[in-house]
Amino acid sequence: MKTDTSIYIHIPFCKHRCAYCDFNTYAGQEDSIPAYVNALIREIEFIGGRSGQTNIHTVFFGGGTPSLLSGPQFASLMDALRAAFTLTADAEVSIEANPGTVSPEKLTAIRKAGINRISFGVQSANMEELRMLEREHDFFTVIEAVSTARKAGFGNLNLDLIYGLPEQSLRTWQTTLQRIVELEPEHISAYALTLEHGTPFGKWSSKGLLPLSDPDLAADMYDYAEEFLKNNGYIHYEISNWALENGESGTDRLSSFSCRHNLQYWRSLPYLAFGAGAHGYASGYRYSNALRIKTYIDRLNNGQNSKLDFPLSPAAVNQHKQTRQDDISEYMLNNLRLVLAGVAESDFRSRFGSGISDIYPKEMNQLIRDGLVEKKTSENSEVFRLTKRGRLLGNQVFMQFLP
Ligand code: SF4
Incomplete structure (x- = not known):
């Protein structure tokens, strides 16, 4: 059976660049949005024409600030996706949005275009902290944005937070x-x-101008979040992600509100990438597109006749043919992030033809001895997953599996 694929579409525009952000995004280039949307449509057509019958079960518009695009622009992008690929009937289609950039009209149009999940960059409910992060919204704007999204028919909302901020208290x-x-x-x-x-926060902290957050306090904040969110009905399914329990937990104990798009990454499954600086993983390649908006648009406008292997488009500037060892390392790094599902021996064996302990005998024994990883039996398969200590010291674990 062919595995369903996902699609990531990068929207690299922001009204303002926040001091801590290192994403590929640009402020003050909103005039290029119409040309950029046209270039995205060309790239979707280009890749779609070479993909065969590819079923797409998740689409993610990330940024940047995708909510700077208009309703009709989203409608054209969704039309292009439906014409180029087979979107499954229950496809999860997400958009990232800044709370200050949504109106009832825009959210209604976006929902009508087929987008059914919205992720708001909230970061904090504290005005001082939002100011320090240079975010342009306050918490009242968040409350309003959530209520507007509900009224527009969004039944699946994510709210993004950041902790461990300088001078943040428990x-x-x-x-x-x-x-x-x-x-x-x-x-x-x-x-x-x-x-x-390279970010202003990075520069200020290296010059001693930004007070560093205390790692012990950040660990206490993480502990508190785990306990508090569990008591409020959320399943902690990935190191940094919680989904509302809704009685639909499957064999790997996931709520149906778990982000299916991000699960595609964490399970090392294929995804196609569109847009400036977007990264993809499909047909044995990891690849990425040109970073700059103008370069991206120019490459799509000028390169329609390029003879390129699927999934590369004229915008691709980096490509790497994966080795088996690359895939194995990345599989471990990604799947270990799944708090409950972890790395299942049966899945690993069916993908790579060997057991985890055959490939990483020393590493797994050491991590288990150090109390960072535990071995459980679930659904007749052995499962390796991070312990609570392992979640706090994730980098120490992940280092063992770097290629
Ligand atoms: S709004 Fe988000 S993507 Fe844009 S600069 Fe701020 S943190 Fe980065």
Whole structure:
């Protein structure tokens, strides 16, 4: 049986560049949005024409700020996707949005275009923290955006949070979590702040201008989130992700609100990439497109006759043919992120023809001895998964499987 594929579409526009962000996104280039949408449609047609009958079961519009596009622009992109691929009847189609960029009209049009899941970048409910992150919204805007999304018919909402901020206290984090669950989202993501090289936050911290957050306090915040969200009915299914329990947990104990698109990444399954700087993994390739908006548009406008292997389009500037060892390493790094499902011996063996302990005998024994990984039996298969300590010291575990 052919595995269903996913699609990631990158929208690299933001009204303002936040000081901690290292995503491929640009402020002040909104004039290029119409040309960019046309280039995306060309890329979708180009890849779709070479993909055969590819079933797509998830689509993710990420950014950047995808909600800067208009309803009609989303409708044209969705039409292009439906013409080029077979979207499954129950496809999960997500969009990332900034709370300050949505109106009832826009959300109604986006929902009508077929987008059924929305992920709001909330980050914090505390005004000081939002200001420090240079976010342009306050928490009232979040409350309004959630209510507008509900009225527009979105039954699957994610709210994104960041913890471990400079000068953030456990108290303000607890308040943020409380306010977030009061909004009753189906899904919550919480990531620790990382100070990325090349961002203003990275520069300020290396010059001692930004107080560093205390790693012990960040660990306490993570502990608190695990406990608090569990008590409020959320299943912790991935290191940084929680989904509302809805009685539909399957064999790997996932809520049906778990993000199916991100599960595709964590299970090392194929996804096609569209847009500037987008990364894809399909047909044995990992590949990525040109970063700059103008270069991306020019390459799509000029390269329609290129003879390229599927899944590469004229926008692709990096390609890597995966070795078996690449796939095995990445499989371990990705699947270990799944808190409950972990890495199943049966799935690993059916993909790679050998057992996990045959390939990583020393590493697995050591990680189990150190209390970072545990071995359980589930559904007649052995499963390796991170312990609570392993989730806090994830990098120590992941280092063992780097190629
Ligand atoms: S809105 Fe999001 S993507 Fe845009 S700059 Fe801020 S953090 Fe980055």
